[in-house]
Amino acid sequence: MTSQTSQENNMLPDPYSVPLESINLSDPNLYSQNRWEDYFRRVRDEDPVHYLKESPFGPFWSVTRFEDIVAVDTNHVDFSSEPWIMIGDPDPTLPLENFISMDPPKHDDQRAAVQSVVAPRNLAAMEDLIRERIATILDKLPVNESFDWVSNVSIELTSQMLATIFDFPYEDRHKLVYWSEMATGAPELSGGTALPEERFAALQDMVTTFAGLWEQKSASRKAGNPVGFDLISLLESNEDTRDMITRPAEFMGNLGLLIVGGNDTTRHSISGSVLAMDRFPEEFEKLCANPKLIPSMVSEIIRWQTPLSHMRRVANCDIELGGKLIKKGDKVVMWYISGNRDDRVIDNPNQVIIDRAKARHHLSFGFGIHRCMGNRLGEMQLRITWEEILKRFDKIEVLEEPERVRSNFVSGYTSMQVKLRPKSR
Template sequence: MNSVVKKIKTARVNLVNFTTRYIPLENHITVAHVYHSLKDRYFESRDFKAFIDEQLPDPKHCDLQQIDLSNPFLYRNGLWKDVFQRLRKEAPVHYQPNSPFGAFWSVTRYEDVMFVDKHHQLFSSEPVILLGEPPQGLELEMFIAMDPPKHDVQRKAVQGVFVPKNLQEMESLIRTRTIDVLDHLPVNQAFDFVDRVSIELTSRMLATLLDFPYEQRRKLVYWSDLASSTPGTTGGAMTLQETFTGLKEMVKAMSALWHDKAAKIKAGETPTFDLMSMLIRSEATQDLIHRPLEFIGNLALLMVAGNDTTRNSMSGGVYAMHLYPQQFEKLKQDQLLLPNAISEIIRWQTPLAYMRRVATQDVMLNGQYIRKGDKVVMWYASANRDESVFERADDFIIDRDNVKKHLSFGFGIHRCMGSRLAEMQLTILWEELLKRFDRIEVLEPPELVQSNFVRGYSKMMVKLHPHVQPS
């Protein structure tokens, strides 16, 4: 981002922060909604322009310049593996000058992705970690898209939730809820695993982490989807109306929750141990409510982090075991393989495909000259399939000996702080599935989300086959 654009953005954020002391943030969102509605009506707008699923060029034979990894249908149409394989072989640092999201470099080999992720001084996370820019008026700020020292201060405010002692205390609750969900599933009949299991378990965990009203927990998943599904940022399918209506509802609910918790803490009530309370109690973030774009941005980040990785690895693990039934049999015969199997599920699925960076100076990377200010995209989904690191990388192998090297959680200062919680949720789910079911049959190819960022499932019809009880 050049200095002029950065100054304009900073001035806009400062103006919003100042005026929201007197005008509710939802009113600002209403103004932004009107602005984008008019822009959509009278001008060519990229922010909410729907993407069309057109036939894509054959990734094995097309010209390299035709390859555009930003296309939100690559994953859904099953072309992503061939595209990544070709780029790793022929153009591991690949330049696409004409994508709908602007020009960007794609980094697809494991070692190169590691280099970019480790060198945050050379490759900045600011201003966003998605391929596209946020819609004007919705420039949410979040610590994953910040550089030190601000990143470190804000991350520290909430990372205490995920220390081993607290995870150990969460284990019983996670297991109780998992048992409750699984014991109410139909057997020997079709149902949607995404809705009945993956989303349900994720929403219950999110409600706990944020101390959000339990009966309204599904809203958290929906708001998470909003944050990562606008066309102009990830090529998603969220409409203008859905985005702004949902965001206004989220702002109103989360602001009310903050004020309620802050009042109780001020009155001397013992604070609950959740992410919202930790933000309120931290000296660095106790005034976050007066920085509304940062407040909503960080809450949206925590929702996405608690939703997409776990939810889509839950569904992805079931699908992987269906596609590779011999691996499921291997797991049933030796459940000591489960920790390794969980890591393999996360590697094989790679729920978030990439993170974006911006070069802070001119730099050479694998023979390519990247200029200061260029977008650089680390494709974790490709690094996790790098044949030079993972043997038979496209296969699902639960006893893979080096699976812990996967990059699904990132690396370096931005590594996912909730990784251990995600692994715990997945482990408990599979422990309980293995107790109950001999086979989980996927009845038809799952429906995949439209996105260049989230590698997720919107629907997966399954049938559960319980263990046969001895007569």
């Protein structure tokens, strides 16, 4: 999931010039070249439940309309999340299991063990700390000169938050970012560019490091100290998850889930918000004139960006959807990135409209029992980021087309050159 490589950057054809049945929405170039909008528009209009016989990820169904996606996402009985929720399956030599890829009841216990960390009540207590850290990052940025927003702000900010909720050594927080990229960046999972040996080593390092942290938390609890309020302490102290460390695939899978869930998503939404305010200057003016629109703008950005493009299910039985018969065992991909641009549900979906009616009605967090657990943390980070940006800057100019992640799973940016104009006094 590093930046796109030039030799793979062949221009994609016009989606209306190719046979409909051959359209492959899993092609990572659609995303790295930012061509996905047109391709999805054609499929949504002409073949909304779309079957592709052959792909690097095997045959699969694409569900592209908003309402069909809701129907699949909320039907966990007929559509299983097992064994894995990305379009590609994990390499069998590095098996992974996690609760987003589990059906009830196992899913319920594991999720319940950790969700309170990111519950709104606890977030309220974290708000001052988050604001202070965001302010520190913004105050250090150069003004009136070009720099990369992704590495200097989006990554820095989300890695600090991750370190906080994991109680992970603060000075090593960049490891979390690296592991997150390695976790989803395998070619077989998402069309990414992570090399197998490097990825294997990275995930092993992640497991070893977290096993150390886990032992530390365990020893502290057994010595009679109060249980810490961080993800590892909660997993280690909960009866339902305490023995997770003895199951390597589950330990590694859940760590990966929590890191990716807390890292890539918010990071790319922060970058996306800067791009959106540059591309839609009239919306930025609206925001400056009325900062009370920030919460609504945050929801709109999360819709427009859709930082995770898809989730995958497997049909548990033969089932009809949109006039097509999906057979038991078929792979079914819900393209949130497409449903969020479906004009049957969202007016002018390609436009960012920060005061849109029902801005929260989007698919980016998913619906049903696997709905994003950290949605309020993500929204809060974006809200505070923009509250602090508006105090300091009159404009964030995006200087050139950003570089995008080569992945059909993570939709985001590897670099974005910007220039800041400080607030005129």
